[in-house]
Amino acid sequence: MRIQNKNIIASILFVLISFVCIGQGGTTGPPPPAGPPGPPGLPIDGATTIAVIAGLFYGIKKTLKHYKD
Incomplete structure (x- = not known):
């Protein structure tokens, strides 16, 4: 996988994680x-x-049966 694809995937994951953290809210x-x-x-x-x-x-x-066979 190219470095650019890895950067895009990492950016999307960070954005999704931030939405989950905000959605939990205190x-x-x-x-x-x-x-x-x-x-x-x-x-x-x-x-x-x-x-x-x-x-x-x-x-x-x-x-034991498996090792016998």
């Missing part, structure tokens, strides 16, 4: 009040642990 007043808390949920720690262990066993099984 609030001029105090922050809005917090909403009501969400509904209580079920803990996912037990199922996640089981899924990770099952995934590890499956990965080890596939890896």
Whole structure:
């Protein structure tokens, strides 16, 4: 790619980044009040642990099978 093309692409990226920064804008007043808390949920720690262990066993099984062949 020629240097002129790289300069044009870099200039366009800088302009786009500046638009994103301006679009985010800060609030001029105090922050809005917090909403009501969400509904209580079920803990996912037990199922996640089981899924990770099952995934590890499956990965080890596939890896060993791959090296056997």
